[in-house]
Amino acid sequence: MTVSELLDRAKAQGIMIATAESCTGGMVAAALTDIPGSSAVVDRGFVTYTNEAKQQMLGVRGETLDAHGAVSEQVAQEMADGALRHSRAQLAVSITGIAGPGGSEFKPEGRVCFGLAAEGQPTRTETVEFGALGRDTVRQAARDHALEMLRSGLSQTA
Template structure:
């Protein structure tokens, strides 16, 4: 399974992982910790569903939330960096999005923003438009995308 391989790679590289999740509510951390032995690699997961939680637990700036909204690459970036800063991890992924139902003209259902922060690497963020797949499917797609980002990051760390 891809998650087991990801954990094996992280362990071999001596990399601990943290997650910062909003719309997925801990699904990435759950996928990682479903695998026996994951405690050697998974440091912690932050579920920060509200803006207040994002600020209190991850240090997301109120000004960033006010300027861009919770579903933005800027907030995803601050979430990932905050997870790294507030943990013992060397690699962190973040997710914030609109799983649905609902959304707006400007932030439609299925829009999910991701952040990836790692010691010694430039923090990156991206937006994926999964579309109106329904809440459960958007959340699953976001979880799987985040796991892929972690895998890619481990490859970048290995090449450093």
């Protein structure tokens, strides 16, 4: 399914979408809004690169950040949930990860955590280890994975 088809399906289902992005810096929102007519489906995108932004804009709890770090499924869940709460959307995807270069023994380069929140459903999270592919490649792969999660979310809400 192309991004255009994703938007068409969301429109047909009456679903608005929000994004909450950290390491991708708005790439998912850009991919969605590159398509003419996307304003019928895309409500808003949050770029929350810092922990402070995650807390202020999405309501991510400081305790969660302290306990698990920004690159965690727990933070991805709170980001996705916050994007739903702070928007008119019924479906939200979140991304937080380490695009590189760098990383650590415990959080290596290429680790990206995702969240998918849909009204009336439990929020789904997952972690993908893309590996040390280089910053641009990790960010593009994370964008594409998030778009795929939105597609699957639309299938589940149909």
